[in-house]
Amino acid sequence: MSKPINDSTYWRDFEKNDITHSAAHYLMAIDALRGEFGYARVTDVAEMLEVSRGAASMSISQLKKRGWVAEDPHRFLLLTDEGHQMAVLVEQNFRILSKFFEEVLGVSPETALSDACKMEHLMSLETGRRLVWLMRYILSDESRAAKIHDVMSRFRPGCESVDHCPLCDGGECLTPLGEDCEYHKGAQGKAKKS
Amino acid sequence: MSKPINDSTYWRDFEKNDITHSAAHYLMAIDALRGEFGYARVTDVAEMLEVSRGAASMSISQLKKRGWVAEDPHRFLLLTDEGHQMAVLVEQNFRILSKFFEEVLGVSPETALSDACKMEHLMSLETGRRLVWLMRYILSDESRAAKIHDVMSRFRPGCESVDHCPLCDGGECLTPLGEDCEYHKGAQGKAKKS
DNA sequence: TCTCTTTGTTTAGCATAGCAAACTTATGTT
DNA sequence: AACATAAGTTTGCTATGCTAAACAAAGAGA
Structure with missing residues (x-):
């Protein structure tokens, strides 16, 4: 059985991502400041992100070089079309x-926001669109949404299916730590050991 | 309306994550090499990850300092209990x-693997468990799984619901670019402009 | 034993990304 | 004009994490 996770073909895609976490937040901060106050300066961005003016200055100058940030006639910071698109x-x-984590999975708000914030700049357009599509299907129907919410509200670490796991069936085990499924606890002996 | 995305309370959680993307792959490489060949050396890890021996040497020495990697009696690399747990x-x-992206959302395999690889070290245990829980619910029932697969297989960028979007209703628009929903194209004028 | 290869480490340089502090360049007030 | 404050930049430092190259050490064969 192949183990794509150990394949070196794409593990470094992480470094070659279109935008870094930091850059994304600089763009979003400029966007938010202009939306709220009508202008954005280096100092305002630094204050919003709680970084030093020096750090903001350096990062923003890189964003200018990349063509994502420019200055308006009043020398205030401005997102270019491309920069706005990224933001x-x-x-x-x-x-x-965050909506998926909170409203579908029922994750606690703090964890949902933290997880979403970490992954926001890494999810592809394709995956994002399809996730909206799934949510649209699940949440648009009253009874379907209620059923999902009912199922997820009963979530607890511990799975009833001991004889046969319908999820991992045939493939690699999704819970090798055996934390939330009795079946996998028993099956752990079969797992690889290093 | 509050905009948690611009709140500086947690945007830097990204830096304070338990493990970096790079570190995770070093641990997984050691785990995989020991599983496959029974041993792992710096050179083997470097080869598997396609990095220089120097880079592997430096990174692995940091992982040793953190107590995630040790050496066995033959001086081969070994994951500690904590390191193995992380891996x-x-x-x-x-x-x-990757299973969720591919088998539930119907994302193309390449994108599913790439996205999953980028986010794997960032998803919390709570969110991961609940995602398994959701998949278990969706995929365990034949007809339910078939229905979801049918819905997702019809995915295309373009949404029929023009009068009323059941997903974004009342909240912030999930597709402000208006790429896959006629409703949002019309509503875009209402969106903030910078 | 001597030599060559393999293995591993170290160093210098690069990029991101932060801090603190020094410095420059406005702006604004007396 | 002179000074003080505010705004922005630059420098020296930290850390991760990569490359390339130099270097050290260990093993394997003639």
């Missing part, structure tokens, strides 16, 4: 992920 | 995410 994409991913 | 957690998240 909106990441904001969109954040909302999709 | 298994990340591997587990990878399998959960």
Whole structure:
């Protein structure tokens, strides 16, 4: 059985991502400041993100070089079309992920927001669109949404299916730590050991 | 309306994550090499991850300092209990995410693997468990799984619900770029502009 | 034993990304 | 004009994490 996780073909995609976590938040901060106050300066961005003016200055100058940030006639910071597109994409991913975690999975708000914030800049457009699609299907129907919410509200670490796990059936075990499934606790002996 | 995405309370959680993407892959490589060949050396890890021996040497010495990697009596690399736990957690998240993306959302295999690889070390245990729980619910029932697969197989960028979006209703728009929903294209004028 | 290869470490340089502090360049007030 | 404050940049430092190259050490064969 192949183990794609150990394949070196794409593990470094992480470094080659379109945008870094930090850059995304600089863009979103500029976007938010202009939306709220009508302008954004280096100092305002630094204050919002709680970084030093020096750090903000350096990061923003890189964003200017990349063509994501410019200055308006009053020398205030401005997102270019491309920069705005990036900001909106990441904001969109954040909302999709946090809504999915909170309203579908029933994850606690703090964890949902923290997880979504970490992953927002990494989720592809394709995956994001399909996640919206799934949520649209699940949440648009009253009884379907209620059923999912009922199922997820009963979540606890511990699974009843001991004889046969319908999820991992045939494939690699999804809970090798055996934390939430009696079946996997028993099956752990079969797992690889190093 | 509050915008948690612009709140500086947790955006830097990204830096303070338990494990980095790179570290996770070093641990998983050692785990995989020992599982496959019974031993792991710096050179083997470097080869598997396609990094220089120097880079592997430096990274692994940091992992030793953190108590995640040790050496066996033959001086081969070894994961400590804590290191193994970390590796298994990340591997587990990878399998959960890639399976969800591919088998539930219907994302293309390449994108599913790439996205999962980028997010594997960032998803919390709570979110991961609940995602397994959701998949267990969706995929355990034949007709339910078939229905979801049918819905997702019809995915395309473009949404029929023009008058009313059941997903974003009342909250912030999840597709502000208006790419896959006629409703949002029309509503875009209402969105913030910077 | 001597030499060559393999293995592993170290060093210098690069990029991101932060802090603190020094410095420059406004702006604004007396 | 002179000074003080505010705003922005630059420098020296930290850390991760990579490359390339130099270097040290260990093993294997003639």
